[in-house]
Amino acid sequence: KLNIHYYNCLKKSLFKPAAFFKGLIFPLSKSLSEREATIIGSIIRRCSIPMVHAGAAMMKLIDLCKEGRNGLSVGAVYFLRLLMLKKYSLPDPVKQAIVNMLCHYEQYKHKLPVIWFQFFLLFVQMYKTGLTEQEKDKLRNLNNKLQHHAISPEISKELNYNPQQAHTSKSNNMQM
Numbered sequence: 001k002l003n004i005h006y007y008n009c010l011k012k013s014l015f016k017p018a019a020f021f022k023g024l025i026f027p028l029s030k031s032l033s034e035r036e037a038t039i040i041g042s043i044i045r046r047c048s049i050p051m052v053h054a055g056a057a058m059m060k061l062i063d064l065c066k067e068g069r070n071g072l073s074v075g076a077v078y079f080l081r082l083l084m085l086k087k088y089s090l091p092d093p094v095k096q097a098i099v100n101m102l103c104h105y106e107q108y109k110h111k112l113p114v115i116w117f118q119f120f121l122l123f124v125q126m127y128k129t130g131l132t133e134q135e136k137d138k139l140r141n142l143n144n145k146l147q148h149h150a151i152s153p154e155i156s157k158e159l160n161y162n163p164q165q166a167h168t169s170k171s172n173n174m175q176m
Contacts, residue, residue, distance in 0.1 A: 002039050010043050017053035025057065025079055029064050032075030044082045051088045058083055058094055062101045070110045081119045084126060092130075098123055099135045106142050117151040124158040 013020045028036060064076040102120055105112060136159055143155045
């Protein structure tokens with residue numbers, strides 16, 4: 001457990017989000033322990049972060065993803081996932097950067113951790129309607145090359161989701 005006073009100080013530090021990310025999140029994302037991840041993660045989940053700062057932090061975390069051990073920083077992916085769970089309306093450059101970051105691991109030689117696949121699934125679930133067909137094709141190819149027995153079928157299902165088909169099938173069911 002973390003002392004309640006230290007925990008409250010960390011929460012207060014979020015009043016200056018740029019300093020919070022530069023001084024705490026970015027350095028921790030390079031070497032994150034499980035205990036640190038749960039503590040900092042609970043602070044990020046509970047506190048409000050302005051979208052502008054979160055978007056800028058996501059862009060920096062995308063760059064930091066490639067700097068970890070074996071070419072992948074699990075801490076950066078963890079923090080990206082936490083920020084994505086806040087359900088921000090991300091600008092297109094951030095979405096494109098995430099797609100490029102995911103596709104960067106297409107030729108990855110090591111086994112990818114589960115959190116990477118969870119981040120991939122979360123991204124596709126939340127922003128599938130905002131992706132272009134070209135981006136979806138890139139992600140489909142990536143999903144076919146990098147497989148996780150439990151998560152990859154869900155990713156495929158989300159990428160093949162067509163809102164027009166879902167709308168027509170609902171209206172057909174209502175007519176019956």
